[in-house]
Amino acid sequence: MTDAGVAAEHRRQDPSEFRVALALPRQGPAGIFGLECRAAAELAAAEIDAAGGVAGRRVQFVHVDAGGDPAAVATTIGDLVTAGAVDAVTGWHLSNARQAIAKVVEGRIPYVYAAAYEGGETSDGVLCSGEVPGDQIIASLRWLRTELRLRRWFIVGNDYVWPRGSAMATRAGLEGSDIAILGERFVPLGFDGPVGWEDILVDIEAADPDGVITLLVGSDAVRFNRAFADAGLDATVTRFSPFTDETVMLASGSASTRNLFISAGWFAGLASASAAEFSTGFARSFDLFNGTGPAGVSVAPQPGTMAETTYSGMHLLAGIATTSVPTVEDARRAFDGWGWDSPHGPVDLRRGAARHPVHLAVARGVELRVIARVR
Structure with missing residues (x-):
């Protein structure tokens, strides 16, 4: 064509x-x-x-x-x-x-x-x-609060309209709840360099969250996942993303996906x-x-x-x-x-x-296993 x-x-x-x-x-x-x-x-x-x-x-x-x-x-x-x-x-x-x-x-x-x-x-x-964020992000955070007692979150996203708008909508949607956003860091699209990620990881560690909401795109999400795991944060800090798919999982590698949850309407593992x-x-x-x-x-x-x-x-x-x-x-x-x-x-x-119907999945290596429907 x-x-x-x-x-x-x-x-x-x-x-x-x-x-x-x-x-x-x-x-x-x-x-x-x-x-x-x-x-x-x-x-x-x-x-x-x-x-x-x-x-x-x-x-x-x-x-x-x-x-x-x-x-x-x-x-x-x-x-x-x-x-x-x-x-x-x-x-x-x-x-x-x-x-x-x-x-x-x-x-x-x-x-x-x-x-x-x-x-x-x-x-x-x-x-x-x-x-949209209310169906995909807020519903998932509420499920993670109820089921896993995850309450304190830090946001890392790319610096353009979707991550900024989604972060704003997330904060508004959580008003009146006991789920808190402790801090935010936004990086340019195409962000690279270990020093840059290290600086962000230091901020995450200082905030001491239960989890990190990643609003990162494609290869930026891959690089963050690898840096996060290399720093050992994946052992104690959960990650949640509404913008990751099976392609990003494969590129990140099985060593970089521990304690990673994804929400979306579609997953390849849906049984229908x-x-x-x-x-x-x-x-x-x-x-x-x-x-x-x-x-x-x-x-x-x-x-x-x-x-x-x-x-x-x-x-x-x-x-x-x-x-x-x-x-x-x-x-x-x-x-x-x-x-x-x-x-x-x-x-x-x-x-x-x-x-949309919205599902939550958890990473198992580079596979995504659907564990709940949150909307």
């Missing part, structure tokens, strides 16, 4: 195609998720096409690297929209990119943002299909027919688009929550269509109230907030 530059050159789309700007990260700390998200999007597109397409049109992706500067990403997508080269936008990417993209597409074409986020997005024609069906389809799609091994030998990893939300976001985008390809008016209607089935269960969208 097409690259953004090629699509901009052609400027006029084939009327038999539903052309979607698929914004996924290929670089930066979130680039670790790019291959799995593409495989999931391609699986959704194949399923949609097999069911008759979108208003009779087949899905055609125009690929946009969403891992670079948010303003540059938004400019690329804005140029595609102005050229009439795309009908809609979707994909998994960070909230700083979402904010920039929303400004250039608002009221022009529908945009489904397929990632857990901090909440509050109301731009015209924009649908956010991922989990729809979850198994998605995992099987994902493996085929991953091998088709990303595989490098011998024919017939799968190299697909387990699909993480980033892949599953990308898949579900594409199905949501196609599902809101009426007699034509999806329009801003269709997105407005869905914003007010919509529902769809995902591989992790039914999701309801009301006034722009997507309510």
Whole structure:
């Protein structure tokens, strides 16, 4: 499927195609998720096409690297929209990119943002299909308080809108409870260097928390997990993350995941027919688009929550269509109230907030074992 530059050159789309700007990260700390998200999007597109397409049109992706500067990403997508080269936008990417993209597409074409986020997005024609902090973070902290008596937390996050907004929402959501946030540290995206992590680990030790809430992205989360374990803090301090998946677990390594809990709507270990069906389809799609091994030998990893939300976001985008390809008016209607089935269960969208089933898992080496449903 097409690259953004090629699509901009052609400027006029084939009327038999539903052309979607698929914004996924290929670089930066979130680039670790790019291959799995593409495989999931391609699986959704194949399923949609097999069911008759979108208003009779087949899905055609125009690929946009969403891992670079948010303003540059938004400019690329804005140029595609102005050229009439795309009908809609979707994909998994960070909230700083979402904010920039929303400004250039608002009221022009529908945009489904397929990632857990901090909440509050109301731009015209924009649908956010991922989990929000109240369902994902607050519910998990309350479970950990009740079941494991973890009450005192320290936040470590990247310094951009999602971690900052999620930390703020977490503090607000915990008001009136006996769960306390002792301190916060935020680091730039792409943060590296052992001295930097050591400084943060010293602050954590000084605060003496029961646990650390990690609001870190991709490879930054991997580096923190390794530094945390190397310092021996994993023996006595619990970690909790709402933004870690199986890919990050594998990259962190089994020696770096002790006392680590993860919350999300999706986990590859969910025991349901729809979850198994998605995992099987994902493996085929991953091998088709990303595989490098011998024919017939799968190299697909387990699909993480980033892949599953990308898949579900594409199905949501196609599902809101009426007699034509999806329009801003269709997105407005869905914003007010919509529902769809995902591989992790039914999701309801009301006034722009997507309510998901949310599960809590604990690390066992590089595997994630689901231990509770917290919402």
